[in-house]
Amino acid sequence: xxxxxxxxxxxxxxxxxxxxxxxxxxxxxxxxxxxxxxxxxxxxxxxxxxxxxxxxxxxxxxxxxxxxxxxxxxxxxxxxxxxxxxxxxxxxxxxxxxxxxxxxxxxxxxxxxxxxxxxxxxxxxxxxxxxxxxxxxxxxxxxxxxxxxxxxxxxxxxxxxxxxxxxxxxxxxxxxxxxxxxxxxxxxxxxxxxxxxxxxxxxxxxxxxxxxxxxxxxxxxxxxxxxxxxxxxxxxxxxxxxxxxxxxxxxxxxxxxxxxxxxxxxxxxxxxxxxxxxxxxxxxxxxxxxxxxxxxxxxxxxxxxxxxxxxxxxxxxxxxxxxxxxxxxxxxxxxxxxxxxxxxxxxxxxxxxxxxxxxxxxxxxxxxxxxxxxxxxxxxxxxxxxxxxxxxxxxxxxxxxxxxxxxxxxxxxxxxxxxxxxxxxxxxxxxxxxxxxxxxxxxxxxxxxxxxxxxxxxxxxxxxxxxxxxxxxxxxxxxxxxxxxx
Amino acid sequence: xxxxxxxxxxxxxxxxxxxxxxxxxxxxxxxxxxxxxxxxxxxxxxxxxxxxxxxxxxxxxxxxxxxxxxxxxxxxxxxxxxxxxxxxxxxxxxxxxxxxxxxxxxxxxxxxxxxxxxxxxxxxxxxxxxxxxxxxxxxxxxxxxxxxxxxxxxxxxxxxxxxxxxxxxxxxxxxxxxxxxxxxxxxxxxxxxxxxxxxxxxxxxxxxxxxxxxxxxxxxxxxxxxxxxxxxxxxxxxxxxxxxxxxxxxxxxxxxxxxxxxxxxxxxxxxxxxxxxxxxxxxxxxxxxxxxxxxxxxxxxxxxxxxxxxxxxxxxxxxxxxxxxxxxxxxxxxxxxxxxxxxxxxxxxxxxxxxxxxxxxxxxxxxxxxxxxxxxxxxxxxxxxxxxxxxxxxxxxxxxxxxxxxxxxxxxxxxxxxxxxxxxxxxxxxxxxxxxxxxxxxxxxxxxxxxx
Numbered sequence: 001x002x003x004x005x006x007x008x009x010x011x012x013x014x015x016x017x018x019x020x021x022x023x024x025x026x027x028x029x030x031x032x033x034x035x036x037x038x039x040x041x042x043x044x045x046x047x048x049x050x051x052x053x054x055x056x057x058x059x060x061x062x063x064x065x066x067x068x069x070x071x072x073x074x075x076x077x078x079x080x081x082x083x084x085x086x087x088x089x090x091x092x093x094x095x096x097x098x099x100x101x102x103x104x105x106x107x108x109x110x111x112x113x114x115x116x117x118x119x120x121x122x123x124x125x126x127x128x129x130x131x132x133x134x135x136x137x138x139x140x141x142x143x144x145x146x147x148x149x150x151x152x153x154x155x156x157x158x159x160x161x162x163x164x165x166x167x168x169x170x171x172x173x174x175x176x177x178x179x180x181x182x183x184x185x186x187x188x189x190x191x192x193x194x195x196x197x198x199x200x201x202x203x204x205x206x207x208x209x210x211x212x213x214x215x216x217x218x219x220x221x222x223x224x225x226x227x228x229x230x231x232x233x234x235x236x237x238x239x240x241x242x243x244x245x246x247x248x249x250x251x252x253x254x255x256x257x258x259x260x261x262x263x264x265x266x267x268x269x270x271x272x273x274x275x276x277x278x279x280x281x282x283x284x285x286x287x288x289x290x291x292x293x294x295x296x297x298x299x300x301x302x303x304x305x306x307x308x309x310x311x312x313x314x315x316x317x318x319x320x321x322x323x324x325x326x327x328x329x330x331x332x333x334x335x336x337x338x339x340x341x342x343x344x345x346x347x348x349x350x351x352x353x354x355x356x357x358x359x360x361x362x363x364x365x366x367x368x369x370x371x372x373x374x375x376x377x378x379x380x381x382x383x384x385x386x387x388x389x390x391x392x393x394x395x396x397x398x399x400x401x402x403x404x405x406x407x408x409x410x411x412x413x414x415x416x417x418x419x420x421x422x423x424x425x426x427x428x429x430x431x432x433x434x435x436x437x438x439x440x441x442x443x444x445x446x447x448x449x450x451x452x453x454x455x456x457x458x459x460x461x462x463x464x465x466x467x468x469x470x471x472x473x474x475x476x477x478x479x480x481x482x483x484x485x486x
Numbered sequence: 487x488x489x490x491x492x493x494x495x496x497x498x499x500x501x502x503x504x505x506x507x508x509x510x511x512x513x514x515x516x517x518x519x520x521x522x523x524x525x526x527x528x529x530x531x532x533x534x535x536x537x538x539x540x541x542x543x544x545x546x547x548x549x550x551x552x553x554x555x556x557x558x559x560x561x562x563x564x565x566x567x568x569x570x571x572x573x574x575x576x577x578x579x580x581x582x583x584x585x586x587x588x589x590x591x592x593x594x595x596x597x598x599x600x601x602x603x604x605x606x607x608x609x610x611x612x613x614x615x616x617x618x619x620x621x622x623x624x625x626x627x628x629x630x631x632x633x634x635x636x637x638x639x640x641x642x643x644x645x646x647x648x649x650x651x652x653x654x655x656x657x658x659x660x661x662x663x664x665x666x667x668x669x670x671x672x673x674x675x676x677x678x679x680x681x682x683x684x685x686x687x688x689x690x691x692x693x694x695x696x697x698x699x700x701x702x703x704x705x706x707x708x709x710x711x712x713x714x715x716x717x718x719x720x721x722x723x724x725x726x727x728x729x730x731x732x733x734x735x736x737x738x739x740x741x742x743x744x745x746x747x748x749x750x751x752x753x754x755x756x757x758x759x760x761x762x763x764x765x766x767x768x769x770x771x772x773x774x775x776x777x778x779x780x781x782x783x784x785x786x787x788x789x790x791x792x793x794x795x796x797x798x799x800x801x802x803x804x805x806x807x808x809x810x811x812x813x814x815x816x817x818x819x820x821x822x823x824x825x826x827x828x829x830x831x832x833x834x835x836x837x838x839x840x841x842x843x844x845x846x847x848x849x850x851x852x853x854x855x856x857x858x859x860x861x862x863x864x865x866x867x868x869x870x871x872x873x874x875x876x877x878x879x880x881x882x883x884x885x886x887x888x889x890x891x892x893x894x895x896x897x898x899x900x901x902x903x904x905x906x907x908x909x910x911x912x913x914x915x916x917x918x919x920x921x922x923x924x925x926x927x928x929x930x931x932x933x934x935x936x937x938x
Contacts, residue, residue, distance in 0.1 A: 340584030
């Protein structure tokens with residue numbers, strides 16, 4: 001904390017922005033500090049922002065936005081910077097508006113099952129603040145220990161338990177948004193979301209920070225399920241594991257979560273900080289959690305054990321204690337970061353496929369892996385067909401980043417080809433802009449950018465994300481991608 | 487930190503460097519290769535909690551340290567700020583899914599910074615006084631202890647406080663003065679002529695004990711308690727007189743050469759023993775990491791690794807080798823604070839709690855976020871008082887109201903938490919885990935209870 005420092009910049013924009021946020025502690029503008037903001041959880045593209053500002057309230061956000069808009073300065077909002085598609089990377093040297101100091105839990109209204117938070121409030125903290133009263137916030141992305149709810153809204157984040165409870169958009173009741181011209185609007189006033197007219201909440205949620213900056217969020221909170229239990233199952237063949245997933249759903253069980261990891265992923269999590277002792281020679285591990293009324297749980301668990309046995313499971317058992325259950329989940333939830341233990345860099349993809357295509361898609365991903373010479377680990381929300389192929393590479397080896405991007409893109413192509421799509425919960429960001437063409441035509445993309453123009457007419461807010469640049473031929477795009485990497 | 491860059495630049499020697507790290511012993515590339523920038527460390531970091539800024543987060547610091555190696559940044563004042571603002575509490579290492587050794591990287595980067603920009607002026611003089619002229623010299627520390635004792639006993643302390651003479655000191659030093667424990671005779675000096683302090687009853691084994699530099703002056707009664715507890719449980723205790731400061735404060739400050747010097751001296755002093763018992767988490771953690779200092783010297787590296795195996799915290803040692811459960815009722819409500827360098831640094835969490843729970847009548851109340859740093863962090867509370875106070879404030883918010891004592895295993899934390907208690911109008915007594923055990927034994931033996 002450098003209290004006595006003065007702003008050491010001659011840049012009038014820096015000085016004016018510092019004025020808005022109230023001094024040196026709330027603005028970063030020197031290179032050594034800015035380097036820490038040159039990427040988020042997606043590390044392949046890097047670009048320095050012009051400055052980072054830390055507003056304390058909606059009013060300051062509005063003033064910053066107004067200033068940027070009037071002075072033609074590109075800008076974007078950033079939460080904890082854990083996004084995996086590059087949504088918070090300042091591609092155009094943006095002014096980054098960091099929302100992390102707006103981190104209050106404004107109010108909790110358990111009677112009406114809702115809570116109001118500022119965007120910088122950390123996801124898991126909401127559950128922690130209300131768990132003693134028997135309530136929780138359902139969307140649980142793996143990064144929930146540190147990601148912000150504002151970021152969750154921007155990306156429409158999912159998580160392991162979205163199979164039963166839905167993704168972020170299903171839990172948002174109201175938003176306060178600063179529009180790209182600095183105007184403050186409220187959508188879904190007093191937590192009553194179903195206003196007549198178009199579903200604006202749905203439009204803003206998942207817009208990846210391209211339509212406005214969310215400054216206050218009303219979320220739905222849920223009563224803790226009376227009971228929950230988790231089953232762990234090891235399979236010698238991926239096909240058996242996948243088939244078990246389908247069988248469980250067909251049996252009419254709706255698990256709270258149904259997760260799968262393949263052999264390479266298991267190698268990663270076992271080499272990292274939260275190993276649980278999964279055997280090294282199995283092809284797939286399933287984590288299946290059921291929750292709900294205590295009376296029904298045991299029966300569902302028995303059913304699940306039975307299904308797994310029918311599908312040649314090597315070993316299957318329910319957690320013996322809450323501590324064991326927590327260990328299994330910590331192992332799974334830190335899975336992405338754990339890849340650091342077996343590879344210097346990774347690229348995580350986020351495809352969605354029909355569940356029945358799982359064995360087929362996995363074998364095609366294996367093929368991509370052997371063709372590219374890069375290892376690909378698979379961690380996925382098997383229950384809803386949300387696949388996370390993790391392409392392992394070493395950015396220090398020339399050409400390997402490009403190869404990884406190419407392999408990732410091919411994985412998404414496979415997903416799109418079998419009738420799925422290119423993102424389930426991580427967003428498009430920078431990473432999957434071009435892949436939008438796998439699922440949308442030029443016209444469909446143009447229709448969406450037309451919507452953006454209504455909100456963000458000068459495209460100063462988070463430009464260059466979510467959509468491919470229009471009408472360029474594929475070769476040029478490839479070249480641009482290569483340039484962006486180098 | 488307003489020394490001009492021109493004053494600072496020294497000519498780098500022509501040794502192996504890495505990118506813009508020009509000196510030997512640069513940050514270890516392998517350590518950051520594990521970081522995939524996932525951000526799971528963010529919420530564990532006290533300085534990120536306070537600032538919300540990436541460069542003050544573990545992932546941000548790793549990113550900056552890596553950027554210097556890649557030649558994107560220079561080792562300069564602006565780079566120094568995030569690297570020295572780190573408390574080195576290691577909470578990020580616990581949180582990290584890939585076990586990235588952030589603490590190790592920070593210490594290596596500090597080593598580079600201190601060589602590129604040696605401290606000059608007042609700050610340099612103060613640092614040199616503490617790190618070179620004071621801590622490594624037990625006799626000087628003892629003299630200082632004697633002066634403190636005189637200050638406390640002679641009525642001077644009262645006079646200074648009464649006449650408001652104390653107000654000429656900076657605020658954070660005033661706070662520290664007010665909680666200074668009563669200085670007693672250092673254990674190392676007391677037992678200088680005793681070769682072996684014999685176990686009471688049958689001897690199970692012989693152990694050596696690190697008395698520590700600050701510990702032995704400020705908290706010699708804890709050293710005394712450690713000896714009592716060890717001898718009561720069948721251990722002969724030896725206090726090698728040639729031992730010195732562990733060097734943690736030096737390594738934290740980037741003075742790795744001095745750290746190496748002290749490490750070598752300690753490795754020599756303790757070479758004839760199978761166990762080196764430590765009652766200060768910070769010292770224990772440092773001594774378990776001596777090998778880090780000798781990465782470029784395979785012979786010493788191997789020797790250091792062997793040495794580190796022998797180093798053990800008192801709570802783990804008692805837990806693993808067994809101890810007599812005290813019989814006297816202590817009848818007190820306590821809470822436990824995890825010292826960073828015990829919990830995050832050495833993975834010791836349950837053992838001290840088990841010991842405390844074995845004392846009859848001890849009612850343990852859970853402290854939320856008990857493994858959050860208190861802001862002491864060696865001498866961080868002297869060098870970075872503003873941040874240390876902010877971290878302390880958030881620590882104190884978690885201390886339960888209705889407890890009489892806060893137990894912990896590190897002298898730095900004890901001073902800091904005592905300051906917290908005083909500053910926020912609380913009334914808890916700060917104790918070391920072995921002290922409480924010792925008092926229970928003494929009560930059982932009908933001896934007047936410890937400090938009471």
